[in-house]
Amino acid sequence: QDYPKTHLKVVGSISVLPPYKDYELPFWTKHLAAKSNGAITADAKGFNEMGLKGPEVLRLMGQGVMQIGATVMGYLAADDPATEAVDMAGLVTDVETSRKITEASKPMYDKLFMAKFGVKLLGFGTYPAQVLYCNAEIKGLADIKGKKVRVAGRSQSELVAALGGTPVTMAFGEVVPAMQNKTVDCGITGTLSGNIAKWNEVSTHLLGLPLSWGQIAYAVNAKAWEGLDPKVRALIAAEIKTLEKDVWDAAGYHTQQGYDCNGGLDSCKLGTKGKMKVVMASDADKALLRKTIVEVTLPKWAARCSAECVKDFNETIGKAVDVVAKK
Amino acid sequence: MMAVSLVLLLVFMVLAIPVAISLGVLGIALEQLFSPLPLIRAIGEVSWSASNEFLLVSVPMFILLGEILLRSGFAERMYAALVNWVSWLPGGLMHSNIAACAVFAATSGSSVATAATVGTVALPEARRFGYNERLFLGTLAAGGTLGILIPPSINMIIYAVLTNASVPKLYLAGIVPGLVLVLIFMATILLLCLFRPAWGGRRVSASWAARFAGLIHLVPPLGIFLLVVGSIYAGVATPTEAASLGVLGALGLAWWSGRLSIAMLKEAFEGTMKSTAMVMLIVVAAYFLNFVISTIGLTTMLTNFIENLGLPKAATLFAVILFYVVLGCFMETLSMMITTIPIIAPVMFKLGYDPVWFGILVILLIETALVTPPVGLNLFVVQNLRAGGSLNDVIVGTMPFVVALFAMIVVMTIFPDLALWLPRLLS
Amino acid sequence: MTGSRSQALGAAGRWLDPVLTLADRVGLRAVWIGGALLLASASLVSIDVTIRKLFGLSVGGADEISGYAFAIGVAWAFPFALLRRANVRIDALYQHMPARVAAILDLVALIALAVFVTVLTRYAWEVVAGSWNLGALSNSQLKMPLWIPQGLWFLGLALFFATTAVLTLRTALALLSGDLATVRALAGARSIEEEAADEAAYGKTLAAGASETRAP
Numbered sequence: 002q003d004y005p006k007t008h009l010k011v012v013g014s015i016s017v018l019p020p021y022k023d024y025e026l027p028f029w030t031k032h033l034a035a036k037s038n039g040a041i042t043a044d045a046k047g048f049n050e051m052g053l054k055g056p057e058v059l060r061l062m063g064q065g066v067m068q069i070g071a072t073v074m075g076y077l078a079a080d081d082p083a084t085e086a087v088d089m090a091g092l093v094t095d096v097e098t099s100r101k102i103t104e105a106s107k108p109m110y111d112k113l114f115m116a117k118f119g120v121k122l123l124g125f126g127t128y129p130a131q132v133l134y135c136n137a138e139i140k141g142l143a144d145i146k147g148k149k150v151r152v153a154g155r156s157q158s159e160l161v162a163a164l165g166g167t168p169v170t171m172a173f174g175e176v177v178p179a180m181q182n183k184t185v186d187c188g189i190t191g192t193l194s195g196n197i198a199k200w201n202e203v204s205t206h207l208l209g210l211p212l213s214w215g216q217i218a219y220a221v222n223a224k225a226w227e228g229l230d231p232k233v234r235a236l237i238a239a240e241i242k243t244l245e246k247d248v249w250d251a252a253g254y255h256t257q258q259g260y261d262c263n264g265g266l267d268s269c270k271l272g273t274k275g276k277m278k279v280v281m282a283s284d285a286d287k288a289l290l291r292k293t294i295v296e297v298t299l300p301k302w303a304a305r306c307s308a309e310c311v312k313d314f315n316e317t318i319g320k321a322v323d324v325v326a327k328k
Numbered sequence: 329m330m331a332v333s334l335v336l337l338l339v340f341m342v343l344a345i346p347v348a349i350s351l352g353v354l355g356i357a358l359e360q361l362f363s364p365l366p367l368i369r370a371i372g373e374v375s376w377s378a379s380n381e382f383l384l385v386s387v388p389m390f391i392l393l394g395e396i397l398l399r400s401g402f403a404e405r406m407y408a409a410l411v412n413w414v415s416w417l418p419g420g421l422m423h424s425n426i427a428a429c430a431v432f433a434a435t436s437g438s439s440v441a442t443a444a445t446v447g448t449v450a451l452p453e454a455r456r457f458g459y460n461e462r463l464f465l466g467t468l469a470a471g472g473t474l475g476i477l478i479p480p481s482i483n484m485i486i487y488a489v490l491t492n493a494s495v496p497k498l499y500l501a502g503i504v505p506g507l508v509l510v511l512i513f514m515a516t517i518l519l520l521c522l523f524r525p526a527w528g529g530r531r532v533s534a535s536w537a538a539r540f541a542g543l544i545h546l547v548p549p550l551g552i553f554l555l556v557v558g559s560i561y562a563g564v565a566t567p568t569e570a571a572s573l574g575v576l577g578a579l580g581l582a583w584w585s586g587r588l589s590i591a592m593l594k595e596a597f598e599g600t601m602k603s604t605a606m607v608m609l610i611v612v613a614a615y616f617l618n619f620v621i622s623t624i625g626l627t628t629m630l631t632n633f634i635e636n637l638g639l640p641k642a643a644t645l646f647a648v649i650l651f652y653v654v655l656g657c658f659m660e661t662l663s664m665m666i667t668t669i670p671i672i673a674p675v676m677f678k679l680g681y682d683p684v685w686f687g688i689l690v691i692l693l694i695e696t697a698l699v700t701p702p703v704g705l706n707l708f709v710v711q712n713l714r715a716g717g718s719l720n721d722v723i724v725g726t727m728p729f730v731v732a733l734f735a736m737i738v739v740m741t742i743f744p745d746l747a748l749w750l751p752r753l754l755s
Numbered sequence: 756m757t758g759s760r761s762q763a764l765g766a767a768g769r770w771l772d773p774v775l776t777l778a779d780r781v782g783l784r785a786v787w788i789g790g791a792l793l794l795a796s797a798s799l800v801s802i803d804v805t806i807r808k809l810f811g812l813s814v815g816g817a818d819e820i821s822g823y824a825f826a827i828g829v830a831w832a833f834p835f836a837l838l839r840r841a842n843v844r845i846d847a848l849y850q851h852m853p854a855r856v857a858a859i860l861d862l863v864a865l866i867a868l869a870v871f872v873t874v875l876t877r878y879a880w881e882v883v884a885g886s887w888n889l890g891a892l893s894n895s896q897l898k899m900p901l902w903i904p905q906g907l908w909f910l911g912l913a914l915f916f917a918t919t920a921v922l923t924l925r926t927a928l929a930l931l932s933g934d935l936a937t938v939r940a941l942a943g944a945r946s947i948e949e950e951a952a953d954e955a956a957y958g959k960t961l962a963a964g965a966s967e968t969r970a971p
């Protein structure tokens with residue numbers, strides 16, 4: 002098939018992390034070119050390389066400042082609480098279910114993005130599981146009680162508070178010295194990215210219980226999308242599935258690699274071997290988490306989201322994980 | 329594209345358009361010339377996110393801390409006490425400027441904050457003791473850069489995040505080069521004042537009794553120092569929060585000394601907010617410019633250039649150093665790190681350079697960038713602490729220390745163990 | 756240019772002087788408020804740090820609030836910094852220019868500033884309007900309606916815009932009427948004489964602050 006010469010301007014997710022480095026960048030700049038006999042070219046950059054923090058990406062995309070963009074769903078909570086739903090802290094504790102609910106949430110978010118920002122959703126990637134790193138002994142989730150935990154965003158904050166911990170917010174770069182000096186006892190970040198950012202050097206225990214994921218939304222300005230040749234649109238819409246598959250497969254592998262590396266196992270390939278005690282979650286931990294979400298954080302979230310948003314949640318994400326939010 | 333940017337920037341500078349405005353207008357011009365997308369519309373979002381960045385809050389906090397200490401008379405007394413101890417050295421108080429910067433650096437993660445605080449405390453003394461004002465200003469701008477080499481260091485944390493290097497190792501690696509750089513700075517002052525004794529200020533002879541009696545005046549600043557550093561190492565506060573604690577501590581001291589008044593606070597606010605506004609207007613404009621030049625592909629063009637040279641190991645290192653020195657003249661340092669390190673660091677690691685060592689080298693290059701004109705944040709901060717005068721004075725006075733920084737970079741390249749010895753010893 | 760015309764321009768310019776005086780007074784008060792905000796947020800952060808250490812509690816959002824205070828305080832300080840000519844200029848060539856050329860450069864600098872500030876203020880408004888329309892609440896437990904801090908931040912920028920506009924107009928009128936001294940006083944890079952005068956005033960403040968312990 003022949004494609005018209007098309008040049009895409011792409012803003013990807015955080016440039017130093019695997020989803021962008023290993024998958025998005027080659028997808029936009031090489032994979033599409035190969036599939037279109039060189040007709041589709043692109044230049045890509047991570048939003049952080051442009052000095053952006055993520056929450057502003059959808060707004061800028063809507064204003065036409067960016068054509069194709071990516072941002073982390075959890076960063077968008079300020080502009081609409083519905084964006085919290087897919088990455089509600091503690092809701093999903095394995096990558097397969099996360100993949101399932103993310104897939105299920107697509108109609109809900111496509112509608113939301115278009116209505117609020119004039120942006121079309123193309124697909125979702127994800128970061129590996131985010132777990133609890135502590136510079137203190139923890140045997141299970143209940144041990145969060147009384148601990149100072151560095152959180153990112155409202156959803157994690159509410160979960161930690163509900164479990165009896167003190168949520169502390171600070172810049173990502175301040176976490177390592179703060180954990181070392183025990184200004185905070187714990188922090189939540191990716192199993193592998195925590196290893197890459199050396200959190201394992203300043204903490205002793207890791208709780209093997211995913212609390213957040215960090216889904217990455219790939220989206221495009223609606224007008225720019227309409228301006229593309231239909232054949233190009235069809236190709237991108239079809240091929241983005243391979244990007245999604247690659248990123249999600251990697252997330253599963255990277256989550257396990259993060260445990261292996263932090264725990265110092267020989268199977269560690271992608272990080273540096275640490276000396277952390279990896280405490281795998283028990284059934285009691287999972288039960289406590291479920292109870293906390295159903296009784297505390299989900300109702301709180303439902304209270305700040307619109308009736309339509311709660312309905313959408315129940316029909317998509319809620320159905321997939323068997324919880325019901327009440328307005 | 330590169331040529332146009334450089335020419336425009338040069339024209340703006342020659343026309344003496346304020347630095348912040350030059351950067352902002354350059355961003356607007358490059359957008360109009362080279363971008364099919366309306367990048368200009370991002371200026372609001374970019375400015376807001378730069379403006380409420382919690383890490384930057386420590387900048388006005390440390391300036392305010394210094395202003396309050398200064399206006400309650402503590403700083404002057406501390407300096408009077410220090411003069412008794414160090415004024416016999418050729419260069420006198422300028423040595424204590426460097427030492428004070430080094431000590432303060434151990435509490436502050438930022439070079440700008442270090443220069444601002446020590447500068448506010450020290451600057452009024454330059455005139456009073458008849459120092460060569462330019463050189464005196466230079467010691468403050470250059471001494472301030474120690475803030476990011478001696479731990480804690482915001483820039484090291486950013487480097488670590490960008491390159492997967494270890495923060496604790498970087499912190500350890502910064503200590504020895506930090507002390508060596510202190511010695512090199514002091515040697516620079518010593519040499520200059522041996523050649524030009526008049527630059528070294530009026531010598532004050534003091535009895536040993538006066539010297540020891542004066543030590544009491546070092547206690548209040550020491551208390552603040554302990555509050556700020558102690559709270560960090562005791563695990564009470566993050567470095568940013570510690571700055572806030574320091575402000576309250578200084579306020580407490582002002583109250584205790586009976587100098588706290590509304591009028592005094594108003595003056596402290598005027599000084600603090602004026603300096604901070606000036607720095608932040610540059611940061612906001614630089615963030616916008618950075619957004620534009622990375623979007624239109626200028627940054628990639630620059631970095632590809634280095635990657636594609638295909639030079640041997642030592643020549644690549646030299647090219648990278650040169651690249652940072654040149655770029656550092658024009659770019660705000662945080663944006664510079666964020667845009668270039670992810671591309672340049674892997675090239676260096678592939679060539680076999682140690683990530684921790686390269687990190688310290690980058691910090692030294694960032695320090696250099698902070699004091700090289702036309703865009704050198706430390707130069708601007710020191711300039712704004714003055715009651716007036718030409719920026720040229722600060723630039724000229726800092727030049728010997730730029731040379732000293734180059735010397736330090738050479739020393740680091742020849743003796744990588746300066747950085748690597750301590751982390752190895754303690755691992 | 757005829758004498759009468761230049762006189763008329765000069766008169767028009769002088770008519771703006773009360774506006775500039777007002778701008779200066781507003782700018783000064785904005786700086787006091789900005790400083791007070793900063794001090795208040797330092798207190799809040801200190802309380803947060805203390806109760807976190809002692810009781811494991813958190814005020815909740817102290818860092819977030821200090822971020823807002825910082826953004827607002829800085830924006831409100833922009834007009835004052837402009838009127839006190841605090842913006843850094845590379846004056847290596849400028850200071851050797853003849854008075855007339857320097858005055859023209861002063862006006863060019865102000866016009867460039869006006870362009871930048873116009874664009875900045877225009878799109879800062881988009882940020883506030885966006886947050887208002889989306890009903891944006893900060894991504895934290897604080898759930899701050901973002902239009903409030905952003906609106907106050909925008910107010911500072913709007914004040915900066917207005918101050919820049921008046922100052923540019925006043926400077927242009929002064930330049931056109933040939934009143935170079937006024938151009939210099941309003942928009943020039945600070946001169947040696949001004950420095951000396953200010954230094955003296957500064958010295959007096961210091962002397963007053965530390966007289967009782969000053970060494971003989």
Ligand code: NA
Pocket residue numbers: 432433434435436437438474475476477478479480481
């Ligand atoms: Na430091």
Ligand code: NA
Pocket residue numbers: 656657658659696697698699700701702703704705
């Ligand atoms: Na520079």
